Amino acid sequence: MTVDLELLIHLFNSVLLASAVFIALRMPRASGTSRVRLLLAAGFMLMAFSPLLDLHGHLSLQGKSMLEASDLLTTLSSILMLAGIYLLRPAITERQQYQLRLHKQLDELQRFHRLAVGRELRMKELVEENEKLQQQLKHANARKEVS
Numbered sequence: 288m289t290v291d292l293e294l295l296i297h298l299f300n301s302v303l304l305a306s307a308v309f310i311a312l313r314m315p316r317a318s319g320t321s322r323v324r325l326l327l328a329a330g331f332m333l334m335a336f337s338p339l340l341d342l343h344g345h346l347s348l349q350g351k352s353m354l355e356a357s358d359l360l361t362t363l364s365s366i367l368m369l370a371g372i373y374l375l376r377p378a379i380t381e382r383q384q385y386q387l388r389l390h391k392q393l394d395e396l397q398r399f400h401r402l403a404v405g406r407e408l409r410m411k412e413l414v415e416e417n418e419k420l421q422q423q424l425k426h427a428n429a430r431k432e433v434s
Contacts, residue, residue: 307331326368333364
């Protein structure tokens with residue numbers, strides 16, 4: 288692998304990880320605190336430095352010590368991201384439970400709506416039927432009076 292391609296890959300990797308830092312910092316505050324966002328952003332930030340250290344190690348004569356620092360940063364960033372994801376779990380679980388409650392309420396409202404609309408339609412039919420019967424009764428009474 289040439290140094291130019293290696294440089295391009297490491298820089299591209301760092302840009303991707305820096306984008307992940309930006310997204311983690313702009314993540315909605317689902318957990319109620321900023322701890323999760325900061326842990327994830329710190330983990331991604333450390334991971335973004337890892338390819339740069341790796342590249343520096345390949346380009347310099349101190350390759351072995353830089354690779355060890357790169358490995359240390361990768362391990363530390365993994366720990367931070369794992370902690371962030373662990374802290375995010377309760378927020379996700381709470382959101383899922385909230386969605387289930389909303390779906391249940393929606394189902395109840397839809398059932399009530401069907402019943403209420405059906406009842407109203409039936410009442411309208413009965414009113415119309417009552418009017419027809421009253422008209423028939425008036426005509427029958429009018430015929431009786433004429434005869």
